[in-house]
Amino acid sequence: MFGGRDSTGRDSPEPIKGKRFRRRFKTKAEAVRFESLVRQRLVQDAEWNPKPKDKRRLTELVDKWFDLHGHTLSDGVRRKEILLVLAKALRDPVGRELTGNQVNELRRAQMAKGVAGKTLNNRLGYLKAVFNELYQLGEIEYRNPLERVRPVKLQERALSFLSLEDINVLLTALDARDSSPHPPMIARVCLATGARWGEVEGLDPALVRNGTVTFANTKSKRTRTVPISAELEEALKAHLAHHGRFTHCMETFRRVLRATEIKVPQGQASHILRHTFASHFIMNGGNILTLQKILGHTSLAMTMRYAHLSPDHLLDALQFNPLASTCSGSNLSAGVTAKS
Template sequence: MSIEQLQDGRWFVDVEPIKGKRFRKRFKTKAEAVRFESLVRQRLVQDVEWNPKPKDKRRLTELVDKWFDLHGHTLSDGVRRKEILSALAKELRDPLGRELTGNQVNELRREQMEKGVAGKTLNNRLGYLKAVFNELYQLGEIDYRNPLERVRPIKLQERALSFLSLEDIAVLLEALDARDSSPHPPMIARVCLATGARWGEVEGLDPNLVRNGSVTFANTKSKRTRTIPISAELEKELKTHLARHGRFTHCMETFRRVLRATNLHVPQGQASHILRHTFASHFIMNGGNILTLQKILGHTSLTMTMRYAHLSPDHLQDALRLNPLVSTCSGSKLSAEGVASSLSRPEALP
């Protein structure tokens, strides 16, 4: 860059970057020439084409750490999620974040499936990894889009929900009452069965929130408080228990051991969640409203609650009344054999 005075008294500015367009212009005064040179210099510095930003060379583990510092620490399961993500990054050989590809993730997923890792677990890990890139891009921490945005989760076979019968409930509660190691599991189980709350929500129950014939759960998965009515008898038992033994402690493992010892059939991975399914299932079978159940369970989406709809006494009853093997003729119902016989006669055809 240069500014020089010409023979005619004007000032000449010549700005030439390393490559690209050259800027040359004449001015009547030196002040104008200096301002023009300064303006061109500033634009060249700001222009990405002339002043390219260095490529992000942070590896996946560094991005996971940054995600936790900026956002992950605010999540209720943030620490656990970070541990999963860090292990996943190492299994992927810790590539540069911007160079990670969907094929790398899919290949690792195939290897883990062959080792017996559950499909739901793999889908959760993919979701966690996608969330890292989405959040960092949203915060402006990275300048490239999610490299995994086109990777689809595994399509899983929907499993039928399992729940305990009244006889099963009696067996389970009797086994819990006979266990002397901890006084808390029997009471927690009863509160779960009476309210549909998650085991962890009951464990964190504040004794001061058991009042006026209800319990209020403040430490919920959705971060929203829920107040559920309970019977006067259960309220009295719960208050007495908390006054005598203090706040509930973490005792889920004790519950799991007792459950396994009863030999009750519970699908793998449900354990204490079977109590929540049992409440919801019996609620619907006894004629409860699906929208009321959604509020009790604290589901943000009705889709989750609809899993229990098939247990309703009148759910899809029209399938019995309107299916093609059931018809009304002169006030009587034709059997399947009758329908088949009618169709076999030529005169019966239109």
């Protein structure tokens, strides 16, 4: 290291502690310039001038995430509220000190109180997204402390859908309700296009044209155009011209659905019309790839949930199973009878 100077300005025999640099120069001016350059680099070097540890708490990180990214999401405000409640339940730890065990312990306690596994997985995903996004933006210098925490494994549930008789019952019940004119028309558009209820609620009247309806406020942020019948187009235009744009009325739909004798699994009421469209589309011989485009699924795996409803789905199982090739129907029946 370079030598120091005493109070009189003379060279001090006592060297400054630290890393030593040796190099020969022809002139003193070159040596002085080199000394200045090295000192400047050492000040800028993170190894010699480390940043203080990030002590921001989880609530502060959530606020920063919302300011930098969350406000751009369609559900950003709702997600921020969930994250702040979650941070409070975790006792608002310093972000970099949060551990997977803390989250798992909270998850176990919430599960014991009856919180659904899907809800817990959503909360974990929201929390991971905060750290991932802040790290991606360079706002934090440490990796996601929850990257190894796995979601709860859920039992896949069969999607419910309405029969033709159920559809008639539901539409009749909606038409009979006088509180709002919108739910019956929204339901018909959902059944005809497979759109989400919220997508139809936000429908722009100008996008109902030429035998199609275009949804611009979609979950995937991509516009989607679906053909509709001339009768529905005329009725939809007349409705919007007379009653104005659709309003938020999902709760009205839920109440009417609950008042009927139609049984829908918990959590599927909001999407029952979308499931009904997709299910009948496949049962009537529709193509799975076409259905993917109509529903706006970015992944075919999502659409494949309806594949089992296809008339020819996995029929090879009947033809090529071992009993079909080695046993006759009478032998199989006899074997079942004898065993029972």
